[in-house]
Amino acid sequence: MALAGSMRCLLLLLALTTMRCQAQAGPPYLTDDPDPVPRNHFEAYAFELSDGTRAGTALQGPGYEMNYGAAPNLQLHLVVPFVTSFTPGSPTTRGLGDIELGAKYKLLDEKKYIPEIGVFPFIELPTGDANKGLGVGKTWYRVPIWASKHLNGNWSLYGGGGEVFIRQDGYQDSPFSALLVQRKFGNKLVLGTEVFGHGTQNPVPNGVHHAVLVDFGGYYSFTDHMQFMFAGGHSVVWQAETYTYAAMYWTWGKDPPAKGAGGPNDTMMFSH
Numbered sequence: 001m002a003l004a005g006s007m008r009c010l011l012l013l014l015a016l017t018t019m020r021c022q023a024q025a026g027p028p029y030l031t032d033d034p035d036p037v038p039r040n041h042f043e044a045y046a047f048e049l050s051d052g053t054r055a056g057t058a059l060q061g062p063g064y065e066m067n068y069g070a071a072p073n074l075q076l077h078l079v080v081p082f083v084t085s086f087t088p089g090s091p092t093t094r095g096l097g098d099i100e101l102g103a104k105y106k107l108l109d110e111k112k113y114i115p116e117i118g119v120f121p122f123i124e125l126p127t128g129d130a131n132k133g134l135g136v137g138k139t140w141y142r143v144p145i146w147a148s149k150h151l152n153g154n155w156s157l158y159g160g161g162g163e164v165f166i167r168q169d170g171y172q173d174s175p176f177s178a179l180l181v182q183r184k185f186g187n188k189l190v191l192g193t194e195v196f197g198h199g200t201q202n203p204v205p206n207g208v209h210h211a212v213l214v215d216f217g218g219y220y221s222f223t224d225h226m227q228f229m230f231a232g233g234h235s236v237v238w239q240a241e242t243y244t245y246a247a248m249y250w251t252w253g254k255d256p257p258a259k260g261a262g263g264p265n266d267t268m269m270f271s272h
Contacts (some may be wrong), residue, residue: 023264025067027233028217028245029179030196031158034118034146036075041253043067049081052242053208056087058133060097069253077122084135091184093132098124098140115149140166144176154184164201174199181183182218191218194233211235213243226250 026033027045037043048061063081070076083097102122110116122142128135144162151157161177176199182192197212217231227249235241 008087027247027249028219028229029158029180029192029194030213030215030243031178031194032120032144032160033158034104034106034116034120034160036073036106037067037069037120038250038253039069039072041069041251043249043251044251045247047245047247050242050244053211053239055202055208056085056133058092059086073106075104076105077120083128083134087133090133093129093134095129095132095134097128098135099127100124110149115147116149117145119145121141128249136166136171137170138166138168140164140168140171156182156184159184164198164202166201171201172203174201187219189218192216196233197237209239211239211241212237213241215243217245221248225252234270 001024024267027047035230043066045063045065047063047065048059049063050059050061050247052058060081060083063079064211065077065079067078068076077100079100081097081100082095084092084094086092104120106116106118108114108117117169117208121144124136124140125156126138130137142162142164144160146158146160148156148158158180159178161175162220164174164176166173176197178191178194178196182190184190194215194217195212196215198210202208213233213235215231215233217229217233219227219229221227229247229249231245231246232245
């Protein structure tokens with residue numbers, strides 16, 4: 001079912017947001033990060049994302065993401081994906097997928113015994129042609145809560161989960177959860193391994209059923225302005241499923257003027 005495959009691909013797009021010199025979650029991982037982009041800063045991604053099950057394979061590529069720090073502790077989010085749907089026995093289809101809008105808000109700062117906590121809800125607009133397997137056909141929602149804790153040394157831990165809400169024939173609401181462990185190697189390379197589980201979204205024999213994936217990925221900083229990110233993995237329990245992600249990432253913005261300075265300074269920051 002092309003629709004099931006492309007919907008799964010869109011679901012796995014965890015509204016992406018990543019990369020900074022310090023370790024963080026978000027793309028290329030399925031686990032996200034509670035830390036918003038700093039105020040008046042931008043993040044941009046050009047990415048490919050693929051997800052394959054027995055229903056077929058959906059490829060988002062090219063896909064584009066933009067994040068903006070609109071206020072203290074608040075990030076606005078936009079993803080525009082172009083989808084190619086490969087389904088056994090059916091013609092390959094291509095076109096605009098469901099556009100994603102979101103807002104990340106940090107609820108708690110990290111302290112010695114308390115993790116950083118934030119929410120990152122999404123609205124998926126029905127811009128993709130459901131008859132061609134490029135979208136769901138109705139507006140749907142994703143509501144997660146995420147937490148992070150930096151451990152001693154170069155290790156970091158991220159986790160959380162939530163619910164996907166879909167009011168469309170052939171679909172059902174489903175939970176998801178994730179856990180990510182990362183390690184920083186020097187000033188340029190971060191690697192991580194995550195476990196991501198989701199419920200059944202299409203309760204039909206050839207639909208997208210529950211699965212638990214183990215993924216490996218990371219990112220490499222070419223400069224303070226640009227990074228390359230990558231990830232891939234496969235399910236280890238229940239339905240067979242394969243996930244891949246690759247992207248180039250840029251960030252820019254303006255910091256508030258330092259005390260006594262004449263004006264704002266342009267700066268590049270890696271922040272989520």
